Amino acid sequence: MELQQRGALQVFPGSTMDLLLGDVLDHYRTYGVLEKLLQLPERIYDQWIFQMLPGVQQTIIKMYYDFDDAVMRELLGKKLSARHRKELDEVSISTGINLKSCRRQFDNLKRITKAVEELTGTVLHNIRNHFCLPDDLAKKYCAIIFIAGNRFETNKRKLHFLTFNDFYNCAHSMMSHWTTATADEENEGCSVDLERDFLLELRDLRNLLEKEKEHKM
Numbered sequence: 056m057e058l059q060q061r062g063a064l065q066v067f068p069g070s071t072m073d074l075l076l077g078d079v080l081d082h083y084r085t086y087g088v089l090e091k092l093l094q095l096p097e098r099i100y101d102q103w104i105f106q107m108l109p110g111v112q113q114t115i116i117k118m119y120y121d122f123d124d125a126v127m128r129e130l131l132g133k134k135l136s137a138r139h140r141k142e143l144d145e146v147s148i149s150t151g152i153n154l155k156s157c158r159r160q161f162d163n164l165k166r167i168t169k170a171v172e173e174l175t176g177t178v179l180h181n182i183r184n185h186f187c188l189p190d191d192l193a194k195k196y197c198a199i200i201f202i203a204g205n206r207f208e209t210n211k212r213k214l215h216f217l218t219f220n221d222f223y224n225c226a227h228s229m230m231s232h233w234t235t236a237t238a239d240e241e242n243e244g245c246s247v248d249l250e251r252d253f254l255l256e257l258r259d260l261r262n263l264l265e266k267e268k269e270h271k272m
Contacts, residue, residue, distance in 0.1 A: 093119045094166065096187040116187050120167075122160040122195075124219040125150040131202060131222060132209035135165040167196050168203070198226040 089105065092098045096116045099107075107115070129146045133139050140161055147154040167182060174181045178200055183193040202209065202222060209222060 089115070090119075096120075097185070099187070113187070113189075117189055117192060119159075120163050120186060120188055121192060122163070123150065123152050123156070126152050126157055126160050127164070127195075127199065128219040128222070130161060130164060131199065131219070132207070135161065135168060164196070164199065168200055171200060194227070195223060198223045198230070201226050201230055 085105075092102055092104075093116065096119075099112050099116060100109075126146060129150065130139075140158065143157045143161060144154055146152075147157045150157070167186060170185055171178050171181045174185065179193055179197045182188060182196050183190065186193075188196070207226075208214065209217075
């Protein structure tokens with residue numbers, strides 16, 4: 056019925072409704088098999104089930120792991136727990152993004168976060184290579200992990216007006232200037248470990264400011 060409402064038979068003249076329904080079901084079955092491979096993207100390049108050009112493989116992986124900024128803004132600062140996954144219907148309503156898409160984005164973020172915790176080496180390198188993601192997308196995930204790992208507050212009411220892009224730009228600047236980094240990380244500006252001495256200096260500065268404020272009062 057929905058295919059008829061969309062005028063599918065007019066778009067594909069000569070086709071029958073049974074033929075179109077069968078084709079749609081074939082695509083769903085193909086996606087079901089392909090999704091299992093996408094959860095470990097390196098498998099895409101080793102499998103023989105789907106014959107795809109390298110460019111097509113890269114595009115499929117990028118599209119699967121890409122996310123909506125509005126959804127990711129809702130997930131910032133939240134634990135990626137089963138309880139929060141059950142609450143994704145609220146995220147879907149507030150962002151206007153399909154619930155299945157919200158779940159995919161949640162699961163992808165949780166999968167990447169868990170993987171980099173267990174891998175040695177730099178976070179950006181691991182995301183880029185283990186999940187076969189392009190630089191721009193890998194850096195976004197790196198920033199999200201940096202925000203979560205350092206427990207930055209993102210959900211206070213006074214911060215609600217800030218977008219995901221605002222937090223990403225802030226995190227990227229901090230990773231470039233406030234972290235301890237290897238030579239490779241310095242070039243890419245994606246270290247996620249805040250410099251300890253710098254944090255101690257910030258704490259001392261805060262104490263001085265508080266004392267100065269008390270003195271003026």
